[in-house]
Amino acid sequence: MRSTILAALVGYMGAALSSSVLLSGGTIIAFDETSNSLDVIRDGSLLITDDQIAGLYSEANPKGIPADADIVDCTNKIITPGFIDTHRHGWQTALKTMGSNSTLAEYFLTFSSPAAGPLYNAEDVYAGQLAGLLEAVNAGVTTTLDHAHLMWSTDTAEAGLEASIESGARVFWATAIDSTSPKYSVPDQIRDWKKWNKRSFPNGLVTLSLAYDGWDIGMPEHTQAVVKLIKDAQPPVLTIHWLGGVWPINSSPSLLHSFGVLNGSTAIVFSHGPGLTSAEAQLLRSTNQFISITPESEMHYGHGHTYSHLVHDQAALGVDTHLTFSTDILTQARLWLQRTRSRLFDEVMNRWDIPARNPMSVNQAFLLATRQGALALRRPDLGVIKVGAKADLVVFDGRTPGMLGWVDPVAAVILHANVGDIEHVLVNGKFLKRDGKLTYEKYGELVDRFLASAEKIRGDFLARPLPVLTGSFFGAEGRAFYGNAKDVDVVRGEGTGYGPLFRGPGDKTSAKTASKAKHDEL
Known part of the structure; x- marks a missing residue:
């Protein structure tokens, strides 16, 4: 008893x-x-x-x-x-609903850090980051690993950091060393990171961490500088976008292992990882590193979900770009539970058998949303009661x-x-x-600040033409070409049910024209 x-x-x-x-x-x-x-x-x-x-x-x-x-x-x-989100970009809050039908390839040309950065100043970053974190807190997300790829200037980066502190949430603030920034050099970004690393944060709620995506596509000298920073400073967490499969961008565990950083004291979270191989999965296990599965994002954008369900023991959950969907981990856990069940049931029924047992339980989904996120961050004092x-x-x-x-x-x-x-x-x-x-206490004031910022950003965004995707993905000749999925319409007739995005009074494209243009592009 x-x-x-x-x-x-x-x-x-x-x-x-x-x-x-x-x-x-x-x-x-x-x-x-x-x-x-x-x-x-x-x-x-x-x-x-x-x-x-x-x-x-x-x-x-x-x-x-x-x-x-x-x-x-x-x-x-x-x-x-409290629920733990192991992958998010808080600064994107102002773009909410603007990418409701976008693919990942479109995202790179519209909402990604290099594409959207020119629309933002420090005030925009502060208001969006703070509003996004409070949105997450309201949804029961108490810890966030923020892949902060807002490194356009010292001012914008520090605005995101100060907003994270102000929120009162527990934030692993992973500033992204980014060689694509036209006015903020990698040496200056590293200099600022070292400056921030000397700060003490109230109640230990903000933990300065690191992000870097240039392992295979960045300049070698930048990558070496990041490797040196990781080995010298030993940041608590390093986070990286990694896809695999058809995506011709390699930031895999095996590549990081070749740089000598995978088996150190730094927790490394590989965001997405849908195309991991059995060898990569074993490497994650042997080095105790994790992937962050972002179910709704990965289904929305077309990342693919090939093998990530096979490495739940080294996986946690994340939200990713909450500009396109809900911010809560409850939704992600529910979607991933049923996505995994459906996939494994299909394997049984494809053999002409009838499933006898449910292959994933609600307890497992709950642990992915809580304790597994804490283990990914190497914080066993989080995500459990x-x-x-x-x-x-x-x-x-x-x-x-x-x-x-x-x-x-x-x-x-x-x-x-x-x-x-x-x-x-x-x-x-x-x-x-x-x-x-x-x-x-200042939520009403924040709402006004955020809405003014969002209106300005939307106006500038809508003045841009939509991208047209043809040929190969980012110049990956012979490796990755654009292809079209079959449209599934709910209204009889050609393309009538797909409809436009209703993006506000600043959008000068008519509904009929936008719908046809989108259909023709795809």
Whole structure:
């Protein structure tokens, strides 16, 4: 029988408490390190002291709780660890809805860092980054690995960093060393990174990290400079875009291994990795490095999903370009769960057999959204509810119309919950969302700043012609050519149902013309 006090922080009763919160009477999705699995505590309570989980209890009102504790009634609620997003570009928030039908090849020519950079100043970056992070917090995302490829100037880079600090979220700020920037040289970017690396950040919530995508396409001297920086400074996290398969861009684990950086102290997160081989997967396992699967993005843009489901033990989840879809990890976990199930079911039915067992569980999807993200960042104190872990927590209201009637809390969260069901979000023991509302005091002011910035950016964006994709991908002659997927229309007639993008009053292209032009280009 589980003891009344499941665990308590060593020395907790004798320690001086500066702040404490008791989440009382909820169903807690905890983690049992002995069995390496989820453990559900019903009608229990969770004590937070400062920034840590100090105790887990199997009763709603345990004894010995500090008299001045903030007691939060969590009856009929589900308490989970905060969700972890291991791949995002926060600065792109202002471009929301502008790329709803774009492919990855189009993205490179429209919304990527080199393409969109000229539209942004430091104010735009600050407003977009802060609004995007608060959007994520509202959705229960407490930790974000931000691949910050906004290295257009010292000012724009620092604006993104300051916005990350201001958000109160836990952010791994991975500034991207980028040789494509016309006015911000790689030596200057590295100089600034070293300057930022000397800073101390409030409450340790922002962790300076690194990103670099030029391993096979950048200038050799730049790559060598990045390798030296990694070996000398040993950043906590390095993140890299990597596709494989038909995509003629190679930033694979084996390539990084040849530079001597894969087996060091730095955690490396390869974003996407759909075309990985069995050899690459084994290399990830042997060096304990991870891929970040971004299900909705990869399906939206056409990255492909060839083999990434075969390396879940070295995988986590991410959102990627939230300009094109939702910002929450709940959606990503649900999509990936059903995408994986469907693919593996097809393998059985293609043999003319009937599936007898579901090959992926809701528990596995939950772990991908939480603990696996923490392991990818080499932070075992995140993404789990256990004594001593950071108090990054989400509380779901179990009596909303969509949640009403749940029995299995993991299934309720993964298959039934939505962002509107999230009542509280805590990061480092502090409420960033309480009673369904963000606690950021200047949110109204931020909304006005962000909308003014977004309107300006959209106007400049709409003045540009849409790209026309013909021939080979980025000059990859003989290796990668553009091809067309079959249109699937919902309205009879030629191209009538596809329709235009409704991109605002600044878009001077008529609906009929835009629809036909898009159809002809593709």
